Amino acid sequence: MLQLLLIAVRNLGTHRRRTLMLGGAIAGVTALLVTLMGVSNGMRETLLESATTLMTGHVNVAGFYKVTSGRSAPVVSDYPKLLEQLKQEVPELDYSVQRGRGWARLISETSSLQASVGGIDVTKEEGFRKVVQVREGHLEDLAQPNTLLLFEEQARQLEVKVGDTLTLSAPTMRGTSNTVDVRLVAIAANVGMLSSFTVFVSDATLRSLYQLRADATGAVQLYLKDRDAVPEVQARLRERLAALGYRLMDSNPQPFFMKFDTVNREPWVGQKLDITTWEGEVSFLNWSLSTMDTLTWGLTSVLLLIIAVGTMNTVWISIRERTREVGTLRAIGMQRGWVSLMFLFEVFSLALLATLAGAAVGLGMCLATNAAHPAVPASMQSFLMSDTLHLVVRPGAVAGAIAIITLCTTAVSLIPSLRAAKLEPITAMQHVS
Numbered sequence: 001m002l003q004l005l006l007i008a009v010r011n012l013g014t015h016r017r018r019t020l021m022l023g024g025a026i027a028g029v030t031a032l033l034v035t036l037m038g039v040s041n042g043m044r045e046t047l048l049e050s051a052t053t054l055m056t057g058h059v060n061v062a063g064f065y066k067v068t069s070g071r072s073a074p075v076v077s078d079y080p081k082l083l084e085q086l087k088q089e090v091p092e093l094d095y096s097v098q099r100g101r102g103w104a105r106l107i108s109e110t111s112s113l114q115a116s117v118g119g120i121d122v123t124k125e126e127g128f129r130k131v132v133q134v135r136e137g138h139l140e141d142l143a144q145p146n147t148l149l150l151f152e153e154q155a156r157q158l159e160v161k162v163g164d165t166l167t168l169s170a171p172t173m174r175g176t177s178n179t180v181d182v183r184l185v186a187i188a189a190n191v192g193m194l195s196s197f198t199v200f201v202s203d204a205t206l207r208s209l210y211q212l213r214a215d216a217t218g219a220v221q222l223y224l225k226d227r228d229a230v231p232e233v234q235a236r237l238r239e240r241l242a243a244l245g246y247r248l249m250d251s252n253p254q255p256f257f258m259k260f261d262t263v264n265r266e267p268w269v270g271q272k273l274d275i276t277t278w279e280g281e282v283s284f285l286n287w288s289l290s291t292m293d294t295l296t297w298g299l300t301s302v303l304l305l306i307i308a309v310g311t312m313n314t315v316w317i318s319i320r321e322r323t324r325e326v327g328t329l330r331a332i333g334m335q336r337g338w339v340s341l342m343f344l345f346e347v348f349s350l351a352l353l354a355t356l357a358g359a360a361v362g363l364g365m366c367l368a369t370n371a372a373h374p375a376v377p378a379s380m381q382s383f384l385m386s387d388t389l390h391l392v393v394r395p396g397a398v399a400g401a402i403a404i405i406t407l408c409t410t411a412v413s414l415i416p417s418l419r420a421a422k423l424e425p426i427t428a429m430q431h432v433s
Helices: 002-014 016-054 079-089 126-131 139-143 152-158 203-210 227-243 260-265 283-321 323-331 336-372 378-384 395-412 414-421 425-429
Strands: 059-068 071-073 093-107 112-120 134-137 147-151 165-171 177-188 198-202 219-224 270-277
Touching: 016 126, 016 283, 016 336, 016 395, 059 227, 071 260, 079 093, 079 219, 079 227, 093 126, 093 203, 112 152, 112 203, 134 139, 139 147, 139 177, 139 198, 147 152, 152 177, 165 203, 177 203, 198 203, 219 227, 227 270, 283 336, 283 395, 283 414, 336 395, 336 414, 395 414
Parallel strands: 112 198, 147 177
Antiparallel strands: 059 071, 059 219, 059 270, 093 112, 093 165, 093 219, 134 177, 147 198, 165 177
């Protein structure tokens, strides 16, 4: 084996130009794959950060309350009692928050927009305070009644600044329209696509708008120490809450604002809880992740096909040039299998070294990009879910890219290597290049 490896390395060194051209192509494909995976993983992490900051916990116990069978509101009644039961049932819990939920029209003097409204107690929202970066005003002021936080894109659309007064308009649980005047106290940096249609008001403001009692909220958001435990926790809560006498909605992995029509058609009144996960609440954004994954593997597959054709041609040329060498090796007793291994080792050594170099280049590009914090054009922010480009490189993904490209490149050299092993010694020794 060691002798075959030495022969392979010697042959790679002998044909430097060919080695550098093919190795450079393999390294380039590897670097591109690592970079694209960094973009894809970065989008996924950005989505998770944005989603769990703005509109969802890892697991949510939300629901709908129906005064009549045809009118529902995203309300959970008597949430303090429910929260105590959740803390007992979820030992994996890190922390929890309660959020008011609503859908209202926000009106300024020059414009208006329809937005998802979140009611928060900013004094208890440590995660929110860490992620949301205030550009103007003070986040602490959101603790006051009749106050509002917007994001930069929304403030530009409504043509407002800190201190301006706007009006929130929405129907109450009983179907009557209600309005509340709110003062803009903070403008925050955009947090991906989700910040384009989400606004935040103080918890007291949301209760006033929808005329809710003090023990009502929109959702209890649970944040786990390990988010891999989400499916287990969701299944356990469905079983335990049903056993405790709570009525539960059928599992439906969609955001709450897409469930109104379904809930309003169901012939029940009163309270039903809805247990969802962060993935279900932001399922309407999965198209961007799917598009990026498809783009990554589609482009990589095309490049791998090109590399495979180039590798196979290179091995054929190498075999043709070394036919007499193969004949000599066979004549002195080398078995057919060892001849095949000799060529496979050569390609494997080249592919492994090239992919390692390409992975290092790709990792360096990702680190340099993160250090530069490049701004993303407005047209791409909805797709990348952020106003800056952030790449996340996972060691397992890099190792997988190295393994896949190395094995694929080696595998395509198998056919010419087996053909080389079938050469008859006398015929091969008499071959003239």
